Amino acid sequence: MKKIFALLSGLMIFSMILSACAPQTVVQTVVVTEVVTQEVVVEGTPQVKEVVKTVVVEATPEPKKPQLIIFNWWTAPGEREAADAMYEAFKAKYPDVEIVENPTPGGGGVNQRVVLQARMTAGLPPDTFQTLGGAELKAYVDAGQLEPLDDLWAQLDYANKIPGPLAKAVTVDGHPYVVPLNMHIQNILYYNKALFDELQLTPPTNYDELVATCEAIKAAKPDLACIGLGSKEKWGDAFVFDAVFMEEAGPADYVKFYKGELDPATFEPFKRSLEKFQALAPYINTDHAGLTWDQATALLPGGTAAMTLMGTWAIGALEKGGGWKAGVDFGAVTFPQKPERILLFHPDTYGLAKGAPNPETTLKWLEVVASPELQVPTDVIQGGLFARTDIDPTEFPDPIRQELMQYVRDNPDKLILDQHGSIAPSSFTSEYWNAIASFLVQPNVDATIQQVASLFQQFNVKDASAWYQWP
Amino acid sequence: MSAITTPTTRGKKRRRDQLTFVEFLVFVVPLLVFVITLYGTLIWTFYVSLSNWSGIAANYEFAGFKWYQSLFNNIRFWVDVQNNLKWLILGVIPTVFLAIFLAYLLELAPFPAIESYIRTLILYPVAMSFIVTGTIWSWMYEPKRGVFNTILAALGVQSPLTFTTNPSTATYWLILIFIWQYLGFAVIIIQSSFRTSELQEMVEAATVDGASKLRILFSIIIPNIRSGLLVLVSLLLISTLKVFDIVYIVTFGGPGISTDVLSLYMFIATFQQHLVSMGAALGVIIFLIAFIIVIPYTIYALRRWFE
Numbered sequence: 134m135k136k137i138f139a140l141l142s143g144l145m146i147f148s149m150i151l152s153a154c155a156p157q158t159v160v161q162t163v164v165v166t167e168v169v170t171q172e173v174v175v176e177g178t179p180q181v182k183e184v185v186k187t188v189v190v191e192a193t194p195e196p197k198k199p200q201l202i203i204f205n206w207w208t209a210p211g212e213r214e215a216a217d218a219m220y221e222a223f224k225a226k227y228p229d230v231e232i233v234e235n236p237t238p239g240g241g242g243v244n245q246r247v248v249l250q251a252r253m254t255a256g257l258p259p260d261t262f263q264t265l266g267g268a269e270l271k272a273y274v275d276a277g278q279l280e281p282l283d284d285l286w287a288q289l290d291y292a293n294k295i296p297g298p299l300a301k302a303v304t305v306d307g308h309p310y311v312v313p314l315n316m317h318i319q320n321i322l323y324y325n326k327a328l329f330d331e332l333q334l335t336p337p338t339n340y341d342e343l344v345a346t347c348e349a350i351k352a353a354k355p356d357l358a359c360i361g362l363g364s365k366e367k368w369g370d371a372f373v374f375d376a377v378f379m380e381e382a383g384p385a386d387y388v389k390f391y392k393g394e395l396d397p398a399t400f401e402p403f404k405r406s407l408e409k410f411q412a413l414a415p416y417i418n419t420d421h422a423g424l425t426w427d428q429a430t431a432l433l434p435g436g437t438a439a440m441t442l443m444g445t446w447a448i449g450a451l452e453k454g455g456g457w458k459a460g461v462d463f464g465a466v467t468f469p470q471k472p473e474r475i476l477l478f479h480p481d482t483y484g485l486a487k488g489a490p491n492p493e494t495t496l497k498w499l500e501v502v503a504s505p506e507l508q509v510p511t512d513v514i515q516g517g518l519f520a521r522t523d524i525d526p527t528e529f530p531d532p533i534r535q536e537l538m539q540y541v542r543d544n545p546d547k548l549i550l551d552q553h554g555s556i557a558p559s560s561f562t563s564e565y566w567n568a569i570a571s572f573l574v575q576p577n578v579d580a581t582i583q584q585v586a587s588l589f590q591q592f593n594v595k596d597a598s599a600w601y602q603w604p
Numbered sequence: 605m606s607a608i609t610t611p612t613t614r615g616k617k618r619r620r621d622q623l624t625f626v627e628f629l630v631f632v633v634p635l636l637v638f639v640i641t642l643y644g645t646l647i648w649t650f651y652v653s654l655s656n657w658s659g660i661a662a663n664y665e666f667a668g669f670k671w672y673q674s675l676f677n678n679i680r681f682w683v684d685v686q687n688n689l690k691w692l693i694l695g696v697i698p699t700v701f702l703a704i705f706l707a708y709l710l711e712l713a714p715f716p717a718i719e720s721y722i723r724t725l726i727l728y729p730v731a732m733s734f735i736v737t738g739t740i741w742s743w744m745y746e747p748k749r750g751v752f753n754t755i756l757a758a759l760g761v762q763s764p765l766t767f768t769t770n771p772s773t774a775t776y777w778l779i780l781i782f783i784w785q786y787l788g789f790a791v792i793i794i795q796s797s798f799r800t801s802e803l804q805e806m807v808e809a810a811t812v813d814g815a816s817k818l819r820i821l822f823s824i825i826i827p828n829i830r831s832g833l834l835v836l837v838s839l840l841l842i843s844t845l846k847v848f849d850i851v852y853i854v855t856f857g858g859p860g861i862s863t864d865v866l867s868l869y870m871f872i873a874t875f876q877q878h879l880v881s882m883g884a885a886l887g888v889i890i891f892l893i894a895f896i897i898v899i900p901y902t903i904y905a906l907r908r909w910f911e
Contacts (some may be wrong), residue, residue, distance in 0.1 A: 140785075208637060247875045250660060254660075254662055272659055272878055273658050275661070276659055276660035277661060364858060365855070365856050366856065367856070418748075419748070419769065419771050420746060420747045420766075421769070422768070422769055422771075422855070423746060423769050423855065427665065506850065560877040560878060560879050561659065563877045564873060564877070567860060567861050570859065570860045571860025573860075573861070574858075574859040574860050575771055575860060575862075584679065
């Protein structure tokens, strides 16, 4: 009996400690005692009687400052400034709102997602969080963690303000779920301008030209790697492979392939692409497996690589990290430009989390995200293109993005989701990167084809990416 | 404890097995919290591994051994198992032997004046985080601009070493980092187990009898430092089995998947692929390997120790 008593009291103390930790709402109750002098007429004789009245006045709780709880992974140098630019644009319109940011120290997309995933599973969603368009967005939609934004999009007429393929990349079953604020382009070939001038080379626009250029560079500078690659994160390999594959397959089959509608075992362009990719290996820096993308990009200013295939975010890395100037020290072309000039892209986006504590503020935030006032400063700093096509391309300081933005304005349909935006679900894509990265270091065409084919089966890509529509 | 309590101080004598309220709070509550967090999450992980949670939202629908099956059919899983075995064997055995040898050298003290400095020096690496040492080593390993090959090049040697960029040898270079980092720690443990009076006496007796230094090491010291070896080998086994940070920092499993290990796969599967049940299944498998390898070893060693 005593034991039970001890156990119970222990539990009680424990729960008391727990409940003491819980935040308490403080409601101040003020008791005001006032003396009211009243005239009471009692049978003709006027008498003055004092009545003591107690009035309890409940203080109205101080109006809570509206909040916006936001989750993003822009914490690295260059990205931090972009995040601040976003908040500044929002504060300019809504100075009263307090922004509660939960960045995860260490930057990196994966770490932020770990914390976010844990919070959402625990039923503690923020108001809004950063997500890429494509497979990642689809995962949140499937999990029922985002509210559809049809009304907001209609109100802003956003579908007509951005390129069609961008709208489709964030639309699932007819409902837009997020507001994209930029577009990053994956398939850009950066090259050392001084070197190309010296050797009188023109930047390659297809596979054959790339090989010819690399041969010329190898002949003139045997110590120089033609293509600087960083494959530590694995997706670097997939970028280069995609560039080869896009030319071999063409845009329509490229999309079909990643939607799991084609069998890698019988789809010839896939096999040819692997062989051509393997043939590029001698032109790639030998230490690629140990380098991250930024280290590989730094090989250009470092003078150990002539070209690198990387996304729009490399412009900032080359300018700030390498001290190079776009258009002067380095040039850029999208690659490949045959059979068509397709831009592989992914957007950064924000949506309204289901169960968001402050939905009204969040809608205001999303409205600002859609506006040029936010997109211009943020995108110029962070490195992508504008999501809106009605912004003047000359807002960009560098000629590379000016040209890209102009191209997107003239050809809004030439955009297809890239590796990060990912048409196929992330369960597939992550393993697919491994397969391609393994192939580059230990090439075995048939084994890789088989492996990729089984990945498509295992992760049921055909059903999982049926939502993506292109063109 | 309660047996010592005299009746006069407490008024009446308590029974031996009864806990006072304070005792209960001090011992039982932390124990409960510990047991619940440890075994609760363990059971929970096992449960999740049998469910069908793939995607961001939790899904506890029962799926049986589906995820285990898909792991066993996965090339990557077997590469990881092989790599984990390499870590277990090459991370533990060389470290232990090197440690015994170094500890004995220090014990012989050819340079008594600087012995303590040397000991501190070799203990330093273990005081650093793997994140730090991993980053430093990955710089040193760089085939083109790294310290090792630069030194070799300065000596006029065209280095054939590719370190972690060669898929067939990369894991061994990673294990070398581990050995370097744990060696000092291992030496300290072995050295402390030298310092028993019985062992010292035996060594003295052998010296008087004219045994050589090597003979003393193999015939007297090694058979008599069981307690130290027990602690050291168990710790190293556990550390190599759960290795994550070195791989994450230096190669991230690459080139390709050649240095991937189970714990890194668990992390990627759970948070990058959103295959939470598969990640949980990997966790269970790591636990089972620990159970199969580490626990029998510990029991065996403890038995021999108490013989």
